[in-house]
Amino acid sequence: MKKIVLAIALCATLALAGESGGSFDQSKFIPDVSLIVDTGYVHRNVSNADLENSVPTSKYGDYGTFKEFNTNNGFNLNYAEMALHSNVDQAFELDGIFHYATESVEIEEAYFTTKALPYSFRVKGGKFKSDFGRLNSQHAHVWDFADAPLVYNSFLSPEGINAPGVQFQWLAPTPWYMKLGFEAMQKGNGGTFANDFDKKDGEALYVGYLKNSFDVKDASLLFGVSYANGVSNIEDAVSALPIYKGNSEIYGADLSVKNYFNSYSFINWQSELLYRDMKSDDATIDKDKKQSGYYTQLVYQMDENWKTGLRYEGFLQDSNGGKTTMDASYKTSEFAQLRLQYSHDEAFKQNDVKKAIDEIVLQLTFAIGAHGAHSF
Amino acid sequence: MKKYILALLFLLPLTLFANLSVAVTYPYIGALTKAIGGDKVDTVVLAKGNWDPHFVVPRPSLIAKVRDADALIMNGGQLEIGWLPPLIDRASNPKIATNAKTFLDLSQHVELLQKPTSVDRSGGDVHPDGNPHFHLDPNNILILAGTVKEFLISIDSQNSAEYEKNYAQFSDMWNKKLDMWKTNMTDKKGLKVVQYHNVMAYFNHAYGLTSIATIEPLPGIPPSSKHTMELIELIKKENPCCILHDVYHDTKTAEFISEKSEIKVVIMPHDVGALDTIEDLVSLFDYLTSAVK
Numbered sequence: 001m002k003k004i005v006l007a008i009a010l011c012a013t014l015a016l017a018g019e020s021g022g023s024f025d026q027s028k029f030i031p032d033v034s035l036i037v038d039t040g041y042v043h044r045n046v047s048n049a050d051l052e053n054s055v056p057t058s059k060y061g062d063y064g065t066f067k068e069f070n071t072n073n074g075f076n077l078n079y080a081e082m083a084l085h086s087n088v089d090q091a092f093e094l095d096g097i098f099h100y101a102t103e104s105v106e107i108e109e110a111y112f113t114t115k116a117l118p119y120s121f122r123v124k125g126g127k128f129k130s131d132f133g134r135l136n137s138q139h140a141h142v143w144d145f146a147d148a149p150l151v152y153n154s155f156l157s158p159e160g161i162n163a164p165g166v167q168f169q170w171l172a173p174t175p176w177y178m179k180l181g182f183e184a185m186q187k188g189n190g191g192t193f194a195n196d197f198d199k200k201d202g203e204a205l206y207v208g209y210l211k212n213s214f215d216v217k218d219a220s221l222l223f224g225v226s227y228a229n230g231v232s233n234i235e236d237a238v239s240a241l242p243i244y245k246g247n248s249e250i251y252g253a254d255l256s257v258k259n260y261f262n263s264y265s266f267i268n269w270q271s272e273l274l275y276r277d278m279k280s281d282d283a284t285i286d287k288d289k290k291q292s293g294y295y296t297q298l299v300y301q302m303d304e305n306w307k308t309g310l311r312y313e314g315f316l317q318d319s320n321g322g323k324t325t326m327d328a329s330y331k332t333s334e335f336a337q338l339r340l341q342y343s344h345d346e347a348f349k350q351n352d353v354k355k356a357i358d359e360i361v362l363q364l365t366f367a368i369g370a371h372g373a374h375s376f
Numbered sequence: 377m378k379k380y381i382l383a384l385l386f387l388l389p390l391t392l393f394a395n396l397s398v399a400v401t402y403p404y405i406g407a408l409t410k411a412i413g414g415d416k417v418d419t420v421v422l423a424k425g426n427w428d429p430h431f432v433v434p435r436p437s438l439i440a441k442v443r444d445a446d447a448l449i450m451n452g453g454q455l456e457i458g459w460l461p462p463l464i465d466r467a468s469n470p471k472i473a474t475n476a477k478t479f480l481d482l483s484q485h486v487e488l489l490q491k492p493t494s495v496d497r498s499g500g501d502v503h504p505d506g507n508p509h510f511h512l513d514p515n516n517i518l519i520l521a522g523t524v525k526e527f528l529i530s531i532d533s534q535n536s537a538e539y540e541k542n543y544a545q546f547s548d549m550w551n552k553k554l555d556m557w558k559t560n561m562t563d564k565k566g567l568k569v570v571q572y573h574n575v576m577a578y579f580n581h582a583y584g585l586t587s588i589a590t591i592e593p594l595p596g597i598p599p600s601s602k603h604t605m606e607l608i609e610l611i612k613k614e615n616p617c618c619i620l621h622d623v624y625h626d627t628k629t630a631e632f633i634s635e636k637s638e639i640k641v642v643i644m645p646h647d648v649g650a651l652d653t654i655e656d657l658v659s660l661f662d663y664l665t666s667a668v669k
């Protein structure tokens with residue numbers, strides 16, 4: 001109920017700000033507003049109920065959900081995302097990103113960013129998506145596929161590391177692009193760093209990363225390493241019983257080579273490997289766990305309209321199989337995209353039976369309002 | 377300790393005489409800044425002259441390029457909307473913040489044409505503040521040179537005499553060229569042209585050419601067969617002299633139209649570096665004013 005009130009208040013404020021005029025006109029101060037709507041139609045060889053009972057075939061793939069969008073066979077309204085952005089003053093800018101699902105509203109992100117710190121320092125604070133790895137900070141509408149890689153969903157949860165905290169970033173004075181970042185967060189959403197029970201007071205998760213990029217002719221090379229260290233207090237979603245308690249570390253390495261042929265066409269090869277080391281405090285609940293997962297993908301944008309991609313991914317230890325995903329998307333303009341995706345996923349079993357999940361998704365994504373920046 | 381002082385003494389002259397480092401978005405702004413700044417200014421150009429100015433690739437390497445800039449000059453008029461804001465945002469350099477004295481938006485200093493009274497994206501990816509390709513009117517180049525001069529003086533008054541001198545030289549030279557280009561173009565007045573995107577609006581305005589249609593059905597939307605067929609009919613009726621085509625879009629559709637309607641396709645470079653032979657602003661307008669026939 002509160003959430004709905006919040007949403008209505010927000011819309012009313014915007015509407016009022018837009019209408020006032022005359023001597024005390026405030027309309028010039030309306031922040032940049034945009035709305036993104038994502039819908040999908042799904043056809044899958046596994047029923048909705050069986051999908052919910054999916055268990056990774058890999059022994060150590062637990063502690064994470066594997067799907068957030070396009071969960072149902074048939075029509076899905078995945079989300080509507082409203083984003084507000086404006087300078088606060090000469091020192092700060094502010095971003096608010098509100099995630100509307102059919103029956104809930106969530107503050108996906110709400111954070112300030114500094115504008116005027118010396119020596120290439122930047123500080124962000126509030127609730128935000130961590131800059132861990134290559135994909136965690138990306139919003140779903142800029143993904144190259146309809147879903148995030150399994151290892152991201154498993155280790156970092158479908159929402160990724162996204163929590164209240166503070167972020168420090170520094171650009172090194174090197175001739176190439178080099179960014180060093182550090183974050184302290186209250187907890188890390190679901191996934192590895194869930195803090196569901198016996199909550200530790202204060203912040204519980206620390207993230208650090210180093211990202212580099214340089215160009216060779218019209219190709220850009222990006223490579224980074226990331227590290228997360230935090231408390232894991234995970235309880236079973238259904239029974240609410242504690243299932244894991246301890247300290248967890250995640251190491252990440254990513255590499256991509258993106259070559260532009262002209263202003264509209266590129267090919268991008270991108271790969272990432274995550275390694276998770278969980279040390280249990282209480283062996284009566286569960287044991288230590290080590291696991292790693294990866295994805296590698298090739299995306300080709302032909303022109304302003306057409307784009308296609310191929311991704312292979314999986315887990316390394318004790319995994320039964322991987323997942324292959326292919327997609328093709330067509331844009332009628334920068335603001336509307338239609339995507340057709342097929343995936344074949346052997347990484348799960350349902351009701352103790354190994355069964356590959358074959359899925360076709362037709363996804364439509366629209367954006368209205370302020371012109372978003374092109375992603376890289 | 378002594379070593380430090382010694383090192384400082386050596387470094388001091390370097391910082392005292394260090395050039396102003398100015399980052400600019402497009403090559404033509406780089407050429408202007410070089411002309412006025414002379415050897416007091418180092419320019420860093422972000423975009424490639426032969427690629428689409430609306431779709432500059434926001435590579436992370438560009439962040440490193442603006443990270444230590446002393447100033448930033450951009451075209452404005454929302455031409456950079458898709459790529460520059462995140463660079464400014466991530467570069468964490470207060471000197472290139474939009475409210476800084478060391479930030480210059482050129483579009484604020486010239487009269488923009490084709491300001492839409494209302495905008496709606498069903499009309500394509502329109503430029504809401506008016507057509508931002510104003511540097512293609514050579515008369516505007518003179519105004520922009522003056523703007524860049526005032527800007528450099530305002531942030532580096534020590535070298536104002538130098539900037540004044542360079543500006544005087546540039547405007548002398550440019551005025552002579554303007555007369556020449558005007559003579560070249562007098563008999564072109566009233567010619568009808570077709571374009572891919574309305575990049576040449578200011579050039580056409582300066583020399584009295586009339587742009588009757590574009591190959592893209594709506595701004596920023598790639599050609600469609602329906603629109604292309606309509607365009608061929610229009611060309612047969614209106615008899616334009618030629619299709620003015622940019623260097624970065626595929627000329628496939630233009631060539632098809634050319635075949636069907638016997639109209640010439642003329643490649644029009646939009647910026648310094650758009651073609652190998654376009655090395656500076658003078659060669660850009662030399663080329664443009666002799667290309668339309």
Ligand SMILES: [Zn+2]
Nearest residue numbers: 430503508573
């Ligand atoms: Zn344009």
